[in-house]
Amino acid sequence: MTFSLTTDDLLERLFPAAEPGLEALRRGVEQVCLPAEQVVFRRGDPCRNYLLVVQGSVRVQVLAANGREITLYRVRDGQSCVITTSCLISIESYPAEGVAEVETTALVVPQPVFDQALGDSAEFRRFVFANQGQRLGDLIQRVEDVVFGRIDVRLARLLMTLSEHGAQPIAITHQQLASELGSAREVISRQLKQFAGRDWVCIGRGVIEVKAPAALDELARQSD
Amino acid sequence: MTFSLTTDDLLERLFPAAEPGLEALRRGVEQVCLPAEQVVFRRGDPCRNYLLVVQGSVRVQVLAANGREITLYRVRDGQSCVITTSCLISIESYPAEGVAEVETTALVVPQPVFDQALGDSAEFRRFVFANQGQRLGDLIQRVEDVVFGRIDVRLARLLMTLSEHGAQPIAITHQQLASELGSAREVISRQLKQFAGRDWVCIGRGVIEVKAPAALDELARQSD
């Protein structure tokens, strides 16, 4: 993952000035700034643009009729979205929903521009496919977790990830954790209470503090 | 889906003779015949070839440590595999396993040949991405089913699909149905017994006959 990526860096990487004929393409790309919570695409929407996150994070999720939801993966700095990519070419509609989690800067590449760049630049093709592979791997991992994984192990893993990347204590509600894992709030509440009973975490309102990362980590590593 | 597809048809479509510079590519493609039950790729294997099914079916699945498994999707006549495609370029290893379900004829396209064809032929790019989109859609649908779907609804849907495409009665074991849905044999056995109790199906050893397709279909349509 690349931090402090500028739009120019990304453009240079995807549409190298050295390659002839890409000048027009670079000009066909537009930069947008999505506010936090902004829905980027909805299920069933047609795909018209290739979306590339410069800085920020787009959460891709599926919503159920009864209110439950699950996060499929995230598109972060310098990454692009498989769904967008594939649908763009195959003219299908989005099978999921994308939401900007924080204020997000993205490049919008219209379909014709994307199409031509794909033909013109080997570097661009490599970038697109590499992203596909990563997102697809995430997705298969998600299926595996959901089908075979225990909820306590998955929650421990999630807490470890959150505590590594963010500040302690973690500011998150039980409902948000449940949505991340595709589970129900009550289940998460019960598990957290168990963890708290073992002094692994300390629970507050909308806040969780990891007290025993080693113990959580050991649980998280079960059945890798 | 295309039936009675010949290797020549497929080659012509992917590497049109009309397009210059593809002659060499057409010669770089090799045809293989995989016997039923043959493992095509294993989890963790590096990807070296782009695989294209001419005729037959490759089941892509994930196996759990405790013996449970789930089918992610199938690659059938004239289709190609997302996993292969993505990993090929991003140099990742397979995150799942592929098995030929029946005797399957496939085209093996070595990575350099694939790479060049991708640059040379817009038609080929479209084909590859269209396949990506479809497989990805399948995968997201699978996540949704597994996370939010009820097992009776999913089983009914599966039985309907099997009875539409194949001959009656359906020749399949409870274990195979469970593997398809990522569930456990006992669960499937119990559900089938329920269905049998309502005279929706007739159960034999390794055989299931659908007696009331309308009833199954109604159940299958719940929470679409």
Place this chain on the structure above:
DNA sequence: TGCACTTGTGTGACATTGTCACTGCACTTC
């Protein structure tokens, strides 16, 4: 024919996870 063996299925007891219907608490707004 009889016997071991494999494979597919039936079943009860129990564990885990999800659902439902509540309750209460903390914080905000009026």
Place this chain on the structure above:
DNA sequence: GAAGTGCAGTGACAATGTCACACAAGTGCA
């Protein structure tokens, strides 16, 4: 302070998965 809102706790129950068996049908072989 009162009312409203969002977050968390809880018990009862339903759905699904796990485990440990039993049993039955077919297969191969002595």
